Amino acid sequence: MDEKVTHLKLKSPAKINLGLKVLRKREDGFHELETLFQMVALYDDIELELRPSGIELAGHAPGIPLDASNLAWRAANLLLQQVPAGSRQGVRIRLTKRIPAGAGLGGGSGNAAMVLLGLNVLWDLKMPREILLSLAAELGSDVPFFLTSPAAIGRGRGEILESVQPSEKFYVLLVFPGFSIATAWVYQNLNLKLTKGENNISILHKFLSESRIADLGTSLFNDLEPIVIERYSVIQVIKQALLALGAKGVLLSGSGSTVFGLFDNPEQAKIAYAKYESGDGGLFLAETVTRFSEFLPREMLSYP
Numbered sequence: 001m002d003e004k005v006t007h008l009k010l011k012s013p014a015k016i017n018l019g020l021k022v023l024r025k026r027e028d029g030f031h032e033l034e035t036l037f038q039m040v041a042l043y044d045d046i047e048l049e050l051r052p053s054g055i056e057l058a059g060h061a062p063g064i065p066l067d068a069s070n071l072a073w074r075a076a077n078l079l080l081q082q083v084p085a086g087s088r089q090g091v092r093i094r095l096t097k098r099i100p101a102g103a104g105l106g107g108g109s110g111n112a113a114m115v116l117l118g119l120n121v122l123w124d125l126k127m128p129r130e131i132l133l134s135l136a137a138e139l140g141s142d143v144p145f146f147l148t149s150p151a152a153i154g155r156g157r158g159e160i161l162e163s164v165q166p167s168e169k170f171y172v173l174l175v176f177p178g179f180s181i182a183t184a185w186v187y188q189n190l191n192l193k194l195t196k197g198e199n200n201i202s203i204l205h206k207f208l209s210e211s212r213i214a215d216l217g218t219s220l221f222n223d224l225e226p227i228v229i230e231r232y233s234v235i236q237v238i239k240q241a242l243l244a245l246g247a248k249g250v251l252l253s254g255s256g257s258t259v260f261g262l263f264d265n266p267e268q269a270k271i272a273y274a275k276y277e278s279g280d281g282g283l284f285l286a287e288t289v290t291r292f293s294e295f296l297p298r299e300m301l302s303y304p
Contacts, residue, residue, distance in 0.1 A: 005121055006050040011043040011295040012114040014105040014286070015145065016172060016253040016260050018216065019204045022190060022223040030141070030157045031187055034201045036164070036208065037142075039150045039289035040172050044097050044111055046072070048118045051090035055080070059095035064108075066095070071139060075112035078135050079119050082127070089123050100282055102180020104254030106142045113146030121299050142254075150289040151208060153201060166290040167211040171269035173247065173261045175238045178281035181228060186255040189227050213264035217249020220262075225252040235259055245272035 015037050023032040055076045057066045064070065068077070072093055080088055093115065099107030116132050119125070129147070136143040141157040149163035207216040229235045229252075238259040239250040246268050247261030263269035266287075273285040293301055 004124070005299055008048045008118045008122055008297060008299070010046040010048065010114045010118050010297065010300075012046050012099075012107070012110040013039045013146070013289055013295055014042040014099045014107060014110065014174075015039050015142070016105065016174075016251075016258075017222060018208065018220060018251070019201050020222045020224060020254065021201060022192065024192065026157075031190075032156065033154065033158050035154045035158055036201055036204050037145045037152050037154055037158075038166075038208070039146075040174070040286040041289055041294065042099055042105070042174065042284050042286040043295065044095060044099050044107060046096075046111060046114050046118065047092075047094040048115070048122050049092040049094075050122055051092050053088065053090040055090060056092045057095065058092065059097070061095045061097040064095075064097055064101050070095075071108040071112040071143075072115045075115040075135075075139055075143075076119060078138060079116055079123075079125070079127075082131070082135070083123070083125065091119060091122065098284075100176045100180070100258070102182065103176050103258040104181070104252065104256045105174070105258055106146070106254070109140050109142035110146045112136070112139045112143050117147065117296075117300055150291065153205060164205055165209045166288065167208045167213065167216075169287045169290060170211075170213045171263040171266055172286050172288065173242060173245075173263065173269060173272055173276065174253075174258050174282075174284040174286065175242065175260070175276065175278065176258045176282040176284070177232070177234050177238060178279070179232075179257055181232070181256040183255040186224050186227060190224065191227070213262060214248045217247065217262045220249045220251040222252050222254075224255050228252055228256045232257065241276065242272070245275055247272065 018036040021034040137159045151164040151166045153162040242250045242261035
């Protein structure tokens with residue numbers, strides 16, 4: 001008989017959007033998107049400890065609420081509601097945050113996904129993939145991605161996913177300018193008439209799957225970027241600085257505020273990291289994630 005798992009240590013990765021196309025506004029108020037997600041090895045740490053009952057959230061998470069408004073807590077509570085009352089257990093969740101909040105890197109979404117995955121093991125629920133993905137979509141548009149594949153095309157609100165064969169590893173220099181941007185503000189100010197360019201997710205997909213990083217870099221696009229740069233001119237300054245340091249391509253990730261630069265040469269990426277003056281923000285050098293086994297513990301590898 002397998003020994004019961006009572007404690008799990010998880011890594012929760014960040015994501016970048018290599019392309020983001022806004023197609024139209026939907027009747028439900030959301031926007032129809034097409035995007036190319038890629039996980040990167042910048043991690044929050046999550047510890048799950050089995051408790052008899054209740055959900056407790058603690059940890060080191062500057063500027064992030066450790067209460068029922070936190071996506072990790074909401075994920076645990078949503079999963080708990082799927083369990084018959086007489087069979088429910090509890091959990092203590094400890095978060096150590098490294099991924100900045102409101103940065104376009106999916107930190108909170110990844111946390112929620114890892115809590116769903118981890119509690120499926122800790123509570124011995126054996127819930128199938130389809131149910132966890134459905135719960136993830138209730139929590140947020142980006143959450144299902146972190147349960148799907150290290151790289152994926154997202155459609156709909158981003159929750160309709162097509163796994164993508166990852167490229168060979170490349171390197172990403174992430175610059176967080178020290179302030180967050182509300183996703184809702186970006187979409188409210190988006191002018192859809194200005195997003196009808198020829199940018200194509202399938203081209204990015206081709207370059208990514210063929211590990212053509214230089215071509216990928218020159219093809220990056222984000223329909224949300226112009227409205228963000230219009231208000232926050234420092235985003236353009238960061239992009240120019242990364243290009244000057246040899247990045248093969250630069251882009252705002254998601255709705256921002258993080259800007260990333262792609263590098264296909266690790267030494268050049270390290271030199272750029274050493275030379276970049278990050279000011280009041282944060283600077284992170286990460287490689288891309290190509291397999292779940294890079295961050296998931298052995299007990300959870302059977303899921304993806």
